[in-house]
Amino acid sequence: MSDSPTREFEARLAADGVVFDERDADLLRAIRAAGSLNAAAGELGRSYAHAHRRLGELEAAFGSLVERTRGGSDGGGSALTADARALLARFDRLCAEFTGLTTADENVLRGEVRDRDGELVAVETDAGRVHALAPPDASTVQVTVRADAVTLHEPVDAPGETATSARNRLAGAVAGVSGGETVGRVAVDVGLDEPLVAVVTLDSVDRLGLEPGVAVVASFKATATRATPAARDADP
Amino acid sequence: MSDSPTREFEARLAADGVVFDERDADLLRAIRAAGSLNAAAGELGRSYAHAHRRLGELEAAFGSLVERTRGGSDGGGSALTADARALLARFDRLCAEFTGLTTADENVLRGEVRDRDGELVAVETDAGRVHALAPPDASTVQVTVRADAVTLHEPVDAPGETATSARNRLAGAVAGVSGGETVGRVAVDVGLDEPLVAVVTLDSVDRLGLEPGVAVVASFKATATRATPAARDADP
DNA sequence: CGCCGTTGTATCGGCATGTGAATAACGGTC
DNA sequence: GACCGTTATTCACATGCCGATACAACGGCG
Incomplete structure (x- = not known):
């Protein structure tokens, strides 16, 4: 952005x-x-x-x-x-x-609130359903996830959805790795217009063998992602 | 706190x-x-x-x-x-x-910087080694992790350290669950004076069967935890 | 006892910020 | 052409924050 x-x-x-x-x-x-x-x-x-x-x-x-x-x-x-x-x-x-x-970079996904339970909502985005926290008045929203809240997994090892508290999981392929000295930005193509960015240590980049084309699973917690009402463009 | x-x-x-x-x-x-x-x-x-x-x-x-x-x-x-x-x-x-x-609640751990690679440090705490980001001038530090950055796993399913970018992992037992309406605070005893707090959806609490005594693994990313120099109490 | 650098306390003045009021220009509608 | 509510512009005034200054009190030390 x-x-x-x-x-x-x-x-x-x-x-x-x-x-x-x-x-x-x-x-x-x-x-x-x-x-x-x-x-x-x-x-x-x-x-x-x-x-x-x-x-x-x-x-x-x-x-x-x-x-x-x-x-x-x-x-x-x-x-x-x-x-x-x-x-x-x-x-x-x-x-x-x-x-x-x-x-930290922020990832923003646009979508529509499909289901709601208190402050917890399920948002339908281009990359699938994403769970987030939202204020009471929100129908079409922008969902924000910090890049340092996204963890990457090897697909084979990715734990079942039932076994972890990180409920949002998007599968994709690494689109690019741009590194700092000890911390790298990993862009993951998950079917959105813009890639999902995760900030991980270079150590993890090596360990997971992250380079363009490699398949990964990105996961992040619902309690770490927040939805805010999208400005309705159809305003007079 | x-x-x-x-x-x-x-x-x-x-x-x-x-x-x-x-x-x-x-x-x-x-x-x-x-x-x-x-x-x-x-x-x-x-x-x-x-x-x-x-x-x-x-x-x-x-x-x-x-x-x-x-x-x-x-x-x-x-x-x-x-x-x-x-x-x-x-x-x-x-x-x-x-x-x-x-x-969100904040978890703070005190410890000493053992190893450093640029802004990435390894801190020795009562619960073991924790990796974090730190400013250049820090030896004895307080490490902060947001409660919503901690994800919980079933121990059996917990992925190997090599397979995920969440490098900090502390094993322990649930000490208590205090819930809101849709989001719960899970306190995990990991060997610290105060329990580590994770904020997860009640849905995850049910799915993982989280109740006092249950063994869990808490994980959080190094890039999501930050160390700040501890105020030296031995000041004149 | 006087010196010193500090903590307390009070007062004055300047500077910045925002208000209030007054005025001009604009362009559809009646 | 008159009316209307808006944008645009200017100036004087109030209000408050903050700096500057001045002065008293304190207590160990030479």
Whole structure:
């Protein structure tokens, strides 16, 4: 798909009405590095007054984040609490997931909702039935699967549908392999206009002997694929 | 893990320096619904002047988005171009992926990087070796796997390691199943302090006969798991 | 006791963002 | 030609965020 507009994000952790964002993470990291709120604010090019006020807001919602001491031979200082380190770690994990999502290719299949059971739907696409999660109001949809959510199998060994929780399985042939240094993009022709892309390690590419023409089975979980209502083009 | 701070996000599409965010998506949706920029601005409680200026900025970066006509019996109006509809669809897909990420449980494993090949690392955890993607500077890390990226297999049928691109595989026993209406959370004891959580359809829960005590194999791809540097607690 | 660099607190001013109002142009319909 | 609701454009004004500044309090050390 067109990737001219690049996907970006801003990660947030919200508690009690106040949101912790990248700027706040930078502030905590700077405090951790500098050992003082004053130096941290200077390092970030922000005013001490603002950093102090912001820190107060954050602590009101997230609990104690820095232990401050004033006076003493060194004049005092600030250090992160264990809660603050945990908060930062959680934020970093979230960012890592988001960046993984924005950098990974996305596969999109168009189709029509045939069956529905709560948020779980069966969508009829050019490549066959695909199970996905969908919002309540969706009839003709676009189904999205991340390339890193698609696993490839040797056809002979492909487990029976009954034996795994990955219910979506499309058989096809490798159309191309374009590699990075350690991770490769494998395009699989499964009967769609565009090939299905799977991101796998080069190690797996070798192990499975993936090269153009080789038959493979691509599988992905229903809970990892999401359907969104397709913009109806027949709009006035 | 603690989910008291809820994970949130802001999705963005950036092109040529200007970023398209949720507010802009709302504007386009309102134009699509109302058929006029003026009515759309009123509907959103924004000033026409600002909406008009913003639309100009967006079109300078993303190309023509609305076709405007003025005069006529109805006074004129505005309609989205095909490009604008495609942009909205892309934005919706991105949001769907992000919400899926923020709502899904995350599994986090702590460990130490043992081997590295570019961005691919092997991490030694309490449950064994796990392959993941990691930033360049990481020795002791926390490994994150989304619950919807974990697929479960019957042990007897579990494919050989050589036959699939899902290289991480942990054997264990079901510790508990807590279900939603159509999607269930399956906790698997794999030798960690906390069980590994997999989100699967209830259909799969039945098919695999998942209930406490049942032996299963959990697998997930290396390209779907990410390692982030663990906050060193031994900070001054 | 005075020095120092820090944490607290308050206030002022600038800059950016968005609103509100006013005006012109447009082009079908009555 | 008058009317109407829209697009298009401009300017003044409010509001809020944030930086800058100033000042008090703290506490170990020389």
